[in-house]
Amino acid sequence: MNQQDPGALYSHHLGVLTRRADEALARGGFDHLVVPSGTQHYQVFDDRDYPYAVNPQFKTWLPLTKLPYSWLIHTPGRRPTLVFYQPFDYWHVVPDAPSGWWVEHFDIHIIRKPEEALALLPKDPARCAILGEPQSALGGFVPNNPDVVIHYLDWHRGCKTPYEIALMRQAQVLGVRGHKAAEAAFRAGASEFEIHMAYCSAVGQDANELPYGNILGLNEHAAVLHYTDLGRSAPQPLRSFLIDAGASAHGYASDITRTYAASGHGEFQALIDAVDGAQQKMCAAVRAGFDYKQLHVDAHLSLMGILKDFGVITVSPEAALATGVSAAFFPHGIGHLIGAQVHDVAGFAAGEHGGRVERPAGHPYLRLTRVLEPGMVVTIEPGLYFIDMLLDEVKQAGNGASVNWDRVDFFRPYGGVRIEDEVLCTDGEADNLTRPVFAAQG
Numbered sequence: 001m002n003q004q005d006p007g008a009l010y011s012h013h014l015g016v017l018t019r020r021a022d023e024a025l026a027r028g029g030f031d032h033l034v035v036p037s038g039t040q041h042y043q044v045f046d047d048r049d050y051p052y053a054v055n056p057q058f059k060t061w062l063p064l065t066k067l068p069y070s071w072l073i074h075t076p077g078r079r080p081t082l083v084f085y086q087p088f089d090y091w092h093v094v095p096d097a098p099s100g101w102w103v104e105h106f107d108i109h110i111i112r113k114p115e116e117a118l119a120l121l122p123k124d125p126a127r128c129a130i131l132g133e134p135q136s137a138l139g140g141f142v143p144n145n146p147d148v149v150i151h152y153l154d155w156h157r158g159c160k161t162p163y164e165i166a167l168m169r170q171a172q173v174l175g176v177r178g179h180k181a182a183e184a185a186f187r188a189g190a191s192e193f194e195i196h197m198a199y200c201s202a203v204g205q206d207a208n209e210l211p212y213g214n215i216l217g218l219n220e221h222a223a224v225l226h227y228t229d230l231g232r233s234a235p236q237p238l239r240s241f242l243i244d245a246g247a248s249a250h251g252y253a254s255d256i257t258r259t260y261a262a263s264g265h266g267e268f269q270a271l272i273d274a275v276d277g278a279q280q281k282m283c284a285a286v287r288a289g290f291d292y293k294q295l296h297v298d299a300h301l302s303l304m305g306i307l308k309d310f311g312v313i314t315v316s317p318e319a320a321l322a323t324g325v326s327a328a329f330f331p332h333g334i335g336h337l338i339g340a341q342v343h344d345v346a347g348f349a350a351g352e353h354g355g356r357v358e359r360p361a362g363h364p365y366l367r368l369t370r371v372l373e374p375g376m377v378v379t380i381e382p383g384l385y386f387i388d389m390l391l392d393e394v395k396q397a398g399n400g401a402s403v404n405w406d407r408v409d410f411f412r413p414y415g416g417v418r419i420e421d422e423v424l425c426t427d428g429e430a431d432n433l434t435r436p437v438f439a440a441q442g
């Protein structure tokens, strides 16, 4: 499975980021790149903080996801500087002293109070591209997020370095561990909440450490695309289980979905198997030069072919796509870029100068419209759902005859099916990051 030590790849990664940053600064006419890690945010009229979320621009440079009030400074031609916030604090656990594969590449300054960073930042904020959120402002260092810099960096983040891919493979190993535990819990009759806990326990990450909130639903709940209510008791009888859950590895995400049928529900299992087979073909279509928009449209036709085979629609896949019937059964995009963010940046970017590649008409939820390039990691996540709200619209639009409603009634208690893997685009064949991990973990 080609597991590589990220530490051995970090120096190369830093070199790539340095070159990108140098170019972005030159384009923007800046002398320094300044990236705050972000601050804690507090609930209104309260002293309780929200879970800290690191600035993604910071964690692409450093595998540090729990280091608020810190700063990265890059000046072309110099070693990068890290202002490392390690307070004296007996209320909380403070970050460990800097250690790890990245340390030797930085000039590191420990600060004990956030404002001590000011003395370590460049002299003139006006000469800095400062990438961050407004709350990170410190003195004159107010994030300015110059478009020209952000567009350039975001565009190039579309293609992952070997270091990033190594971390994403680690995120797959962790996520699949959780998926295996979740399936076992489902087979044992657990509730959604219990399955969620089994997942977190197997991954070794709690809800705030995961790259996104677990989506897992039993029976009809599988039809809610982002169902996160986590019912405390298992419905009876159990028919189906959909889980969309990932894991983090030093801030890099996995995003994996599987669907299961309870034993004795052979026809729904057959539908899962059909989607699973189609999904693997879609994964294999991830190739350099291929337009992801086309992959999305092809997925509609493939999925509608399955619904035709199962007697759910009465018209051809092409007709179902043209009339919008297919969007009632497959109402989301075929996938997205993934990396330091689960929905990674620049999915619509036309180029390194910005600009936007629009979605195809009638597909408002597609999150990636770029042509695939080697190094991109995308999700491939086809789904079929039985969602009353959308099916009512099919009737209202006068397309009711396109659907066999008895078959919809049959499948509605199962909610739906979604299968999702990560796929690395290469110079040659697609590299599915997820499937070999499921196979290796038995």
Ligand SMILES: [Mn+2]
Binding pocket: 255, 335, 336, 379, 381, 420
């Ligand atoms: Mn996804």
